[in-house]
Amino acid sequence: MRQFTASQRDSAIRRGLAFIYNTACEPANFYSYGSAYLCCFYCISATSRDSELRRVARAMGRERARLWRREYGEVSRNAEAEDVADLVFGSDAADRMGVRDDVLKKRLQRIAARFSSRDFLFFDPSTEPPPKDMPMECGCGEHNPRGRKICQRCRTSLTMMSAYEVWSSALTTSYTGQQYGVRLGASYTDVLNWLPVMRPYPNPPKHGDSSDFYWAIYAVTHVVYTLNDYSAYKLSPSWLPDEYAFLKRNLTEAIKMADPEALGEFLDSLKSFGLVESHPLIRKGMNYLLSSQNGDGSWGDADAEDIYERFHSTWTGIDGLREYSWRGERLSFQRLKPLLGGWAR
Numbered sequence: 001m002r003q004f005t006a007s008q009r010d011s012a013i014r015r016g017l018a019f020i021y022n023t024a025c026e027p028a029n030f031y032s033y034g035s036a037y038l039c040c041f042y043c044i045s046a047t048s049r050d051s052e053l054r055r056v057a058r059a060m061g062r063e064r065a066r067l068w069r070r071e072y073g074e075v076s077r078n079a080e081a082e083d084v085a086d087l088v089f090g091s092d093a094a095d096r097m098g099v100r101d102d103v104l105k106k107r108l109q110r111i112a113a114r115f116s117s118r119d120f121l122f123f124d125p126s127t128e129p130p131p132k133d134m135p136m137e138c139g140c141g142e143h144n145p146r147g148r149k150i151c152q153r154c155r156t157s158l159t160m161m162s163a164y165e166v167w168s169s170a171l172t173t174s175y176t177g178q179q180y181g182v183r184l185g186a187s188y189t190d191v192l193n194w195l196p197v198m199r200p201y202p203n204p205p206k207h208g209d210s211s212d213f214y215w216a217i218y219a220v221t222h223v224v225y226t227l228n229d230y231s232a233y234k235l236s237p238s239w240l241p242d243e244y245a246f247l248k249r250n251l252t253e254a255i256k257m258a259d260p261e262a263l264g265e266f267l268d269s270l271k272s273f274g275l276v277e278s279h280p281l282i283r284k285g286m287n288y289l290l291s292s293q294n295g296d297g298s299w300g301d302a303d304a305e306d307i308y309e310r311f312h313s314t315w316t317g318i319d320g321l322r323e324y325s326w327r328g329e330r331l332s333f334q335r336l337k338p339l340l341g342g343w344a345r
């Protein structure tokens, strides 16, 4: 198999990071996705093995975080649950990069308590599994309540979100809230508790609707990220045998789908499980990423209209390629180990 050099990898990562920073400096992009940009800079600065990459990402992140605090770091009186969660993500990343605001945290704690788990997560994890009857946003822009099949505004028939998508998003929301200190609808353990119900993960369908398979990829990688503190720790495959097997079995599927976004997530998750860079699967995935980078340093669909799609694919491309400074083998919440052990049997 073709071998890439360390300098090819480093230069691809740097071009990717420059693309992300340049798009973050466009006011319209930063207005819409400032929090996600901060999370990206923080993650790269916190867990990369390359000290120069850490330094550059942190400088970019701190510069953007100060601007974010000035321009967007306020809760408006009519904030919805979604706005509160977004502020929690952004403020957590800014705090971790040393740009703190404890007054905002207090306010967020107070306001978050006004909303229910359904407001934040679309379901109540303390009583029910991730639902299959949550409609996606309608083409007309309407957000319909659970259970609706026809849009209440334009009468178009609605497509349901995959339960894996709902669960994946609930994992990150509850986890980030808990780490930051603002409860976003439920505890992380309440959401993770549905893991045995979400197994077995679907295989790629030969024909027809692949949305459950597609979203199962993100559900599995977000089980990994929330348990390894976003690539800070290594995970033992014996703690999550089904998730580990799913990722190993389907990595080449992401290459077949020509999906660098999913592939990037496969790679850093499998590296966390201990697969080294000389492993054929990791080599194959990294070679694909290196050969599919766009001329402007991004990954993914260069014509996508929504900048989030372009930025996020580039972030996961970088994450798939970079080396990590693992801080040992453990869980973000060590007390969950017996729970995982029971499910692995």
Ligand SMILES: [Zn+2]
Pocket (backbone or CB within 6 Å): 138, 139, 140, 141, 142, 151, 152, 153, 154, 155, 156
């Ligand atoms: Zn509609």
